[in-house]
Amino acid sequence: MSGALARASSDAQNAVEPSWVDGHDRLRSRDFQRLATFIHGYSGIKVPPSKATMIEGRLRKRVRALGMRSLDEYCDYLFQRDGLAAEEIHLIDVVTTNKTEFFREPEHFRILAEDVLPRIMAERRVSARAPVKVWSAAASTGAEAYTIAMVLAEQRRRMPDLVGVVYATDICTDVLGTAQGGIFPAEMVSPVPPEMRSRYVMRAKDPASRLVRIVPELRAMVQFGRLNLMDASYPMDRDLDIVFCRNVLIYFDKPTQLAVLRRLCDHLRPGGYLLLGHSETLSGFDLPVRPAGTAVFRRS
Template sequence: MSELKSLEREFAYTTAHFNTARTTLYRFSGIKLADSKDAMVYSRLVRRIRTLKLSGFSAYFDYLLAQESEHQEFINALTTNQTAFFREPHHFEILRKYLLEHPDTKRIWCAASSTGEEPYSIAMVVAEHFGNFNTPIEIIASDIDSGVLHKAEQGIYPLERIEAISEIRKKRFFHRGKGAQFGNARVVPELRQMIQFTRINLLDSFWPLKTPIDVIFCRNVMIYFDKETQEVILKHMMNSLSEDGLYIAGHSENFNMFPQIITAVGQTTYRAAKGSSSAKT
């Protein structure tokens, strides 16, 4: 990052500032930012600097150090949330099959719920399986970003976000907005009530979850962690799975380097490796 580029910006921004931001994010969340993310860090944090009326990045990091309440704002600013309803649709067919083969399924965890499209997709599949909204399955949706969790809880989306959903599902699971909400759709209250939203940092040694968990959706999350952090989180997740539990990963993730922890059983789907200390039902 050249000094010239730094001077062209509203606030002075150096390689040292970028490194402080990414080491702090790693310490708070385990997320490792690539060297190429320097411009993203500037554009995201400069909004906080303006909001707080601070003089620049050095002042912001001093504030961050002094104010624990800013930690969550910092994490929210630098985490990326990309999602869609029924993204990677084969995973939802796998879930449907799992529910048929495991009638005693009790618990499903969406470990990176973002703005809610993924957990609501899960809830739709569960509701369709049982033929109603009153099901025996607990669905937990978590994220490290409190801001996106708030949006998820609201369950309000622009109509274009639900375009790819079938007309049958649109009619059953969404209400079209009117008046001030024209152009939006909202998930029906019954679907919303199927999900418990809670903030969870995957780095924490304790997760406020009941175990065992039968299905864990943790898609395109591990790519943001280094190998050491991946190993810690995967061990924790496998210990939280039921004996025949399923872990569903993203298309860009591969865990061949952890054969003692996790075993592939299908397309980006896994189970705890034999002999690992997975939770028992």
């Protein structure tokens, strides 16, 4: 082979072959930056270079699912062959973090039961039977939404006029599918108090099964749907009593946090409650809410 042909062959091979390090397909820096920019613009989630290895590992699942050879081919499909529109939901599904637990940050559910719900019922100006509307705005696999539903159901035993509805949304379609089924590993419901577990969690008939399911009457209280908090407006009622948006703002930069919080507040009725994660703060933000507890705020 002549030198010119050898160079041409080498150039052609380099143009189609992916980057490999230690036997693993790796993202080129340009493609990582493109992905990070898209993810931030679409979902508000910051993806620093330190997350590159994590993103590579998760995207390899999509590479395999699409029958592609490499991350290079996948990125070419996204950015050179107009595949982004068809792939964006799947892309967001694989890069989002979905940590969730029943009764996570339990102080919030004590406040909900002992303070917030009794106060809401005492202040009702319309029919006492009007539903208390609660939104779990980053629902993941549904543990938070079902925990809220358990608290509502428990308090209805004490306040018969209390009727609750829980709206549960997330940007990730995969976790919403799990949430709607209401089926979880048995160990996941261990934080649920025993009396509530006996009322609201069903064990499988097979004693060897390690799965449990939320009871039908509780599942009926929760309405799941996909929603992107980065959207300019939300298809939600504007008279919500309570909004849970916990441990999601930490993934956003300050301008995004403020924009999302303003939209959330727009959907709270006057006197409604906003609950954030214990590590999240409203410090420095001009919002129509005032503190009402640890990471609990009430609309003015």
